[in-house]
Amino acid sequence: MNPDKIKIQVKNLIKDFGSLHVLQGVTTDIHEGEVVVVIGPSGSGKSTFLRCLNRLEETTSGRIIIDGQELTDPKTDINRLRERVGMVFQHFNLFNNMPVLRNLILAPVDLKKCSKTEAKERAMAMLKRVGLEEKANAYPRELSGGQKQRVAIARSLCMKPDIMLFDEPTSALDPEMVGEVLDVMKELARDGMTMVVVTHEMGFAREVAHRVLFMADGQILEEGTPDQIFRDPQNPRTRDFLNKVL
Numbered sequence: 001m002n003p004d005k006i007k008i009q010v011k012n013l014i015k016d017f018g019s020l021h022v023l024q025g026v027t028t029d030i031h032e033g034e035v036v037v038v039i040g041p042s043g044s045g046k047s048t049f050l051r052c053l054n055r056l057e058e059t060t061s062g063r064i065i066i067d068g069q070e071l072t073d074p075k076t077d078i079n080r081l082r083e084r085v086g087m088v089f090q091h092f093n094l095f096n097n098m099p100v101l102r103n104l105i106l107a108p109v110d111l112k113k114c115s116k117t118e119a120k121e122r123a124m125a126m127l128k129r130v131g132l133e134e135k136a137n138a139y140p141r142e143l144s145g146g147q148k149q150r151v152a153i154a155r156s157l158c159m160k161p162d163i164m165l166f167d168e169p170t171s172a173l174d175p176e177m178v179g180e181v182l183d184v185m186k187e188l189a190r191d192g193m194t195m196v197v198v199t200h201e202m203g204f205a206r207e208v209a210h211r212v213l214f215m216a217d218g219q220i221l222e223e224g225t226p227d228q229i230f231r232d233p234q235n236p237r238t239r240d241f242l243n244k245v246l
Ligand code: ADP
Pocket: 017, 020, 022, 040, 041, 042, 043, 044, 045, 046, 047, 048, 049
C-alpha cells in the first residue's frame, strides 16, 4: 500500500432513494494498493456504497474523487473513469450465449480500447491469471460457479482497471468453491490492486485487508485494522454483528 497516494476520496456521501436515507454521510480515503473490506448487516448500504463509487448510482450529495477527478464534475469523462474501476458482482453477470473468450473481449473491443487481436491476447493472459486458460472456448453453462466467478474477475481485468470493487463475490457459491475465488482475489491484492471488497468472509478480511469498515444504517460506525476490529471492536453494533457472523 502507498500511504502517500489517495486513490479514492469519499466525502460526506449521501444517497437517498426517495424518502429512504440509504447512505447518511460516508467519509473515507482509500489509498493506492489498499485492500478495504466492508462488513455490516444486510440493508446497511454496502452495495449502494460500491455502486456509487463507479457511478452505477447517482449520488444525492457529497463528493467522490478518484485519482483527483471528481465523479460528479461534468468535465469528468465518466466512461473513461468507469473503465478503470472494475466491479465483480455476486451473480457473475456473464453472457450465457457466448463463449468465455467472447465474454472477455466484448467490452474492450466495443469500447475501442484495442484491436481484436490485442483483446484476445489480453483475455488469454487474464484467463491464465485466474487459472482458466483451457476454458476459453467453453460456455458459461459448462462452468462451475467458482469458475464463472473467476471468469468474471478475468473479464474485469481485461479493461485494465486500477481499482476493483467486489460485492459479495463468493456469497452465491457452494462452500467448496469459495476458496478458489478468494485465492484469485488474494493474488490481486498481493500484486498491489486497490480493492474494496464487501464480504462475509472474515478469514479473507483477517488475512488480506489493510482496513475493515463496519457499516450500519448507511454510516461507517467503526473502522480499523482487521486485528482491531475482530479482536477488540469498540462499537456495540460491531460486537453484536461479529458475534452473529463469527
Ligand atoms: P446492503 O448491500 O448492505 O445489503 P444495499 O445497499 O443493497 O444494502 O441496500 C440498502 C438499502 O437501500 C436497503 O434498504 C435497500 O432496500 C435500499 N435500496 C437499494 N437499492 C435501491 C433502489 N434502487 N431503490 C430503492 N431502494 C433501494
